[in-house]
Amino acid sequence: MPATRLRALALLLATAVAPGLGAAPANDPALADALPETRLVIVGGGERPSEAMARFVLWAGGATSRLLVVPWASIEPKESCAAILEELRPHAPGASSCAPLARLDAQGRAGRLDAESHARFLVELATSTGVFFTGGDQARIMDVLADAELLRAIRERHAQGVVFGGTSAGAAVMSLRMITGDGDFTVIDGDKVAVREGLGLLSGVIVDQHFIKRQRENRLFGLVLKHPNERGVGIDEDTALLVTAGRHAEVVGKGPVLLVDALGPDKLQVTILRSGQSVDLQSRTVNPAQ
Numbered sequence: 001m002p003a004t005r006l007r008a009l010a011l012l013l014a015t016a017v018a019p020g021l022g023a024a025p026a027n028d029p030a031l032a033d034a035l036p037e038t039r040l041v042i043v044g045g046g047e048r049p050s051e052a053m054a055r056f057v058l059w060a061g062g063a064t065s066r067l068l069v070v071p072w073a074s075i076e077p078k079e080s081c082a083a084i085l086e087e088l089r090p091h092a093p094g095a096s097s098c099a100p101l102a103r104l105d106a107q108g109r110a111g112r113l114d115a116e117s118h119a120r121f122l123v124e125l126a127t128s129t130g131v132f133f134t135g136g137d138q139a140r141i142m143d144v145l146a147d148a149e150l151l152r153a154i155r156e157r158h159a160q161g162v163v164f165g166g167t168s169a170g171a172a173v174m175s176l177r178m179i180t181g182d183g184d185f186t187v188i189d190g191d192k193v194a195v196r197e198g199l200g201l202l203s204g205v206i207v208d209q210h211f212i213k214r215q216r217e218n219r220l221f222g223l224v225l226k227h228p229n230e231r232g233v234g235i236d237e238d239t240a241l242l243v244t245a246g247r248h249a250e251v252v253g254k255g256p257v258l259l260v261d262a263l264g265p266d267k268l269q270v271t272i273l274r275s276g277q278s279v280d281l282q283s284r285t286v287n288p289a290q
Contacts, residue, residue: 039161049239057091068098082098126157133169178195185218231259250277253275
């Protein structure tokens with residue numbers, strides 16, 4: 001199907017899925033009550049906890065779900081996507097597929113999708129109930145999403161209730177302030193940590209991944225001290241944070257999640273959460289494991 005027809009189909013499908021969304025005033029209480037709940041499955045890398053993958057499928061609709069795996073972060077996107085699809089299969093999704101691949105240059109950098117892939121991704125996104133980003137290099141994801149139309153479409157689908165998940169690089173992109181992986185991490189200095197715009201699906205936090213396993217405390221500590229109004233969320237390997245409504249977060253998996261809050265200049269509070277514990281990311285209260 002030509003790219004122009006795909007683009008028209010994507011617009012039609014998006015309108016059908018969420019008719020009139022955004023037409024009412026933002027402060028309309030009726031609209032706030034009607035909006036679907038947002039949901040995120042954020043995996044810190046390593047092994048994906050089975051409970052996290054099961055929740056992703058369940059939240060996306062279980063047997064009626066339509067899952068889209070986005071492997072743009074990976075240097076081997078076909079293999080990376082196939083691995084995630086295999087992990088999702090035991091949880092019986094309705095349908096699952098890989099997003100159109102991004103082209104990589106000789107240095108492994110990703111570029112924007114070509115016209116046909118761009119249009120096809122919009123169609124697939126418009127019909128998906130769950131979208132999962134693989135691991136690799138988070139910069140590649142955002143290089144593809146330098147295309148403002150695609151980035152806007154992802155944010156709109158999240159607001160409409162589509163479940164989003166990601167592992168490793170796919171976790172790092174969830175916050176608006178995204179750690180790229182570049183910088184000097186031998187010191188606690190936010191100015192030495194390279195960041196760029198991420199998806200911004202989880203507001204008020206800075207997400208880091210492989211956290212304890214790869215000893216990434218310095219870079220998150222430095223960023224939180226530099227941006228004290230944002231909470232650091234360090235997710236370890238084999239661990240996931242399940243988030244609803246942009247604030248209610250539950251830990252599952254083998255490792256911890258560390259919450260890092262600035263209490264003043266050069267003063268931090270670090271809270272360790274383990275599997276079964278939950279936190280309100282806005283009120284910052286921690287509930288004991290059940």
